[in-house]
Amino acid sequence: MTTASDWWAGARPRTLPAAVVPVVVGWAVAYRAAHGEGRAAGIYDVEAIDVGVTWWRVVAALAVSLLLQIGVNYANDYSDGVRGTDDVRVGPMRLVASGRASPGAVKRAALAVFGLAALVGLALAATTSWWLIVVGLAAILAAWGYTGGPRPYGYLGLGEVFVFTFFGLVATVGTTYVAIGHVPDVAWPAAVGVGLLACALLVVNNLRDIPTDTAAGKRTLAVRLGDARTRWFYVVLVVGAAACAVICAGWRPWAALGVVALAVAIQPVKAVLGGAKGPALIPVLGGTGKVQLAYGSLLAIGLLIG
DSSP states (O other): OOOHHHHHHHTOGGGTHHHHHHHHHHHHHHHHIIIIIHHHHTOSOHHHHHTTHHHHHHHHHHHHHHHHHHHHHHHHHHHHHHHTTTSSOSSSOOHHHHTSSOHHHHHHHHHHHHHHHHHHHHHHHHHSOTHHHHHHHHHHHHHHHTTOSSSOGGGGTOHHHHHHIIIIIIHHHHHHHHHHSSOOTTHHHHHHHHHHHHHHHHHHHHHHTHHHHHHHTOOOHHHHHOHHHHHHHHHHHHHHHHHHHHHHTTTSGGGGGGGGGHHHHHHHHHHHHTTOOGGGGHHHHHHHHHHHHHHHHHHHHHHHOO
């Protein structure tokens, strides 16, 4: 029988920072706009925000983001499992490939998690804008199509596009929007920085799996770029995120604190450029998650100060 710990491992907890960070950063942009810039300009109803309307929406946005991340992980586990892509595993355990859960059970789990995300998203849409239904539907379809369907785009090297769009731009800017009803300009470079680090997490995962993905015919971006260029692409993503923090400082100077997260990135970057392969890249995956958390925390603090 599949245990609770099996399902938790299948949810890939090391990837969950990619769902938390954009919501935290989006909330920081919104809170400062409402309680600082908005108060000074007299254009926000600060009392209404203080009574909790914003807070439940931010919590709902976090729930949607986490559920989508877990849902796409289960969907990926199911689709890669039935295709045989995960038959030879280098990374963490997969439910279907390991036999810990049947393909049908994992598929039902993915659909159930997506269904919960849709319900929470519907509540957000009902209290903000019905256009969020379109965005949410696109996110769920994109999550399933990553490795599912007849032509999964994750097998075509487009996985990073999905991650950057939905766990960078949409999650960050969307959180800001549901919190205060509009999007300050600083939200966009902040969202780009968050999206770049979310892509870095996927790039490490795919760098580790280049040999097995190549054998299985899975043409990820890492497979297309090759080992050496993928390693430098990872560095570009990390440095690009730091550059976005500097750009944010043009609106809110303390946002440059996000650059300090480069200190946390030293070890993962050294491992990647040092040629770590296979199991040696598993700690880099966790290290990249720590970089995401450090960057998101410092950037959020910087966006709040001033």
